Each structure stands twice: as structure tokens, then as C-alpha cells.
Amino acid sequence: MNYRSIASEGIWHNNPALVQLLGLCPLLAVSNTFVNSLGLGLATLAVLTASNFVISLVRGLLDDSTRLPAQIMVIATFVTLADIAMQTWFFEIHQRIGLFIALIVTNCTLLGRAEAFASRQPIRYAIFDGFMMGIGFLVVILIMGSLREIFGQGTLFANLHLLAGTGATNATIRFSDTGFLLMLLPPGAFITLGCLIALKNWAGSAAAIPARPAPSSLDAGRP
Amino acid sequence: MNTLVFRLTGLAAVCGLLLGLANLATSAQIKANRQAFAERQLLEVTGHKGKIRKIDDERYLLLDAGQPRGFVFGVETNQGYNGRISLWLGVEINASNPSKASILGVRVRSHQETPGLGDRIELAVSDWILAFNGHQSANGTHWDVRKFGGDFDQFTGATITPRAVVHAVRDGLVRYEQQKDEWRNEL
Numbered sequence: 001m002n003y004r005s006i007a008s009e010g011i012w013h014n015n016p017a018l019v020q021l022l023g024l025c026p027l028l029a030v031s032n033t034f035v036n037s038l039g040l041g042l043a044t045l046a047v048l049t050a051s052n053f054v055i056s057l058v059r060g061l062l063d064d065s066t067r068l069p070a071q072i073m074v075i076a077t078f079v080t081l082a083d084i085a086m087q088t089w090f091f092e093i094h095q096r097i098g099l100f101i102a103l104i105v106t107n108c109t110l111l112g113r114a115e116a117f118a119s120r121q122p123i124r125y126a127i128f129d130g131f132m133m134g135i136g137f138l139v140v141i142l143i144m145g146s147l148r149e150i151f152g153q154g155t156l157f158a159n160l161h162l163l164a165g166t167g168a169t170n171a172t173i174r175f176s177d178t179g180f181l182l183m184l185l186p187p188g189a190f191i192t193l194g195c196l197i198a199l200k201n202w203a204g205s206a207a208a209i210p211a212r213p214a215p216s217s218l219d220a221g222r223p
Numbered sequence: 224m225n226t227l228v229f230r231l232t233g234l235a236a237v238c239g240l241l242l243g244l245a246n247l248a249t250s251a252q253i254k255a256n257r258q259a260f261a262e263r264q265l266l267e268v269t270g271h272k273g274k275i276r277k278i279d280d281e282r283y284l285l286l287d288a289g290q291p292r293g294f295v296f297g298v299e300t301n302q303g304y305n306g307r308i309s310l311w312l313g314v315e316i317n318a319s320n321p322s323k324a325s326i327l328g329v330r331v332r333s334h335q336e337t338p339g340l341g342d343r344i345e346l347a348v349s350d351w352i353l354a355f356n357g358h359q360s361a362n363g364t365h366w367d368v369r370k371f372g373g374d375f376d377q378f379t380g381a382t383i384t385p386r387a388v389v390h391a392v393r394d395g396l397v398r399y400e401q402q403k404d405e406w407r408n409e410l
Binding site: 058061063065066070076087091092179181184 | 238241245246252253256257260339
């Protein structure tokens, strides 16, 4: 166990969105624009890191019968805290994606990491694992949000000021005045995610499997 | 077993305490945010610069130097393509003819119309909704979309949604003219 392997697991080899296929509900529903994706991705990252920390902290106090309820309680607490924090500091973005902040509690990435990792590992590894898994989720949802916003409504970074403050008021990049509507609707989410998973598998297998040996002369005459 | 129960209860107590403290620390700010957000929306609907006084959650009075200038109130319709369309309708009291009102502005509060088609009623998507500004109920406005002989554009491929909004605005004006004296007396 070392930090390097935890990082590569979270971001690439065991990416929560592309490999574990966990947390698909928020991933598909909220990734329609960049700024929505950023809001949900950051909230998930914060909750995942904090819940991994506390679950690792209390792991010695619990046994098999009390572990799961305790984990859910810790996760629900941090989700509610994130919800409150967002209402306090980013009210307008909360108006748009508030429902899905509460639903982070049902994101199986959180319970999955709590059960599979944080409840068995020392605190420092648990925190780092939560953070890297959160980064893995954030990167995927940001890519999906960017692609869907660009192709769906022809813009990128629209409404960024809701999260980044008034300095980002003019951050919107406009590629076109119209977009490909399907990308904003639910099918666009599935198509985008499917393409990303395929791309990930292709890149992963291209790296893992050495090039095939050239066909020998024996194969030449076969159909 | 008992110790486990105590530990779980203790953990729950800590979680509850944490949430209670967070709520205590932020509830005033959240309430202020909600209020500011609602007022910003109302000011944006009307272009009003003065004060706003709340009558109830659905009705607000616009004040200009202490004098009533107009109202902003909620209007709803079920005639849309998908579910309820909820609007803010801002009207200005007509000084020369107090029984009539002219529209300061209309905005969509919430809707579930089809993205890319019906959602052009949102100002963020198109400025169609601004076509209501200045219309009065009595100056010969035909409250329908052009396809049905009215004064308002429909959208290509979507007639139901803009028609529902046009009719809702018309009905809102009628309601206002019937009830405005009661509204003033409620203040």
C-alpha cells in the first residue's frame, strides 16, 4: 500500500465512474453543463474525503453488525453538511443542483470506499483514497459536462460566476448559437458515458497487451 | 453487545450535534440568501428600482417613493406540454386609467417543457418572453400565438408551450383587474 498506487487506482485503474461504474445517477443527471458538473464533483470530492477520514477514525469502535449503519450515518452527516454549506455560500448553484447534492448519500462510491477501504486502512491512507477517488469522479463528470455543454448548447463555462464569483462573469466561451439537443437530454448522458468507457477500455488494453506477433506463413492460406 | 450500542449511540449523538451546530451557524444566512434570491428575481422581472413589499409568497407590491407602483404576482398554468408552468407577472398601475394595468415584465419561475423546444420561454434561452412588455389587457391585444390569430410568435415545432404562457398571462391580467382592490386592502 502506498500513495502512488492509491492515486493510480482512484484516477485510472479503478476509477469510480468508468471502472467501478458507481454513482451513475448523479453522474448522468447532473453532467449537462460544466458548472453543474463542477458543483456536484467538488461536493462529492469533499464528502468522500471527509467520510473516509471519519470512518477510518472510528473503525476500531465497530464490529460487523454496527459498521454499515455507522458508515451510512457518517456519510449522511457529511452530505447534509455539504448541502448546508452550499446553501450558505453558493445559493444559486444550489437552486439548480440542490436535489442531487442530497442524493450524494446514495452515491455508492461513498459507501463502497467506506466499506472496501476506509474501514480497514489507517487514517492517512483513507483520506488520500477518498481524495483520489473523488478526483477520479470529478475528472470524469467534468469531461462529460464539458462535452455535453459544447455539443448540446454550443457553449463552455456558461454561468461559471455562480461558483467562481463575479470575476468569472464573462468566462463563457460560445462556439455556436445552437446545439445538438440530444446531448442535453438523458440519452446524451448515456452516449457520452458509453464513449468515455469505451475510450478508457481501449486505452487501457492498448497499454496492457503487447502488439500481436505478425501472422506466420502458415496462416496465409486460411479463410 | 451493550458497548456497541453505546458506541453507535455516541456516534449518532456526535453527528447530530455537528449538524445542529452547522444549522445554528448558517440558518440566518440561508434565510437571507433565499430572500435576496427571491427579491433579485422580482426586480429582474420588472426592472423596478424601488422597494418591494411582500403581501404573501405569491404577491408583492412595488413601491416607488412610498407610493404603490404596481404588483408582481405568481401565475400558473397546466396547459403546457409537460406539467405545470409557473410564471412571475409584473404589472404597473396605469395612472390615467386605474382600472387597467400594463405589463412590466413576465418571467418563468419553473417549468418542465422540452429543452431546445419549449424552453425558449426562458429568458436565458431566448428573449421571446420580453414580447409581453408594455401590453395591456384592453388595448386590442390578441392573446394568442400567430398561428391562432394572436399577436405573439410561436416557436418552430412548439406551439403548445408559448400558447399556454400567453393564455396564462392573459388570465393573470384578468385576475389582477378583478382582485386588485382587495389586494391593496390587504396591505
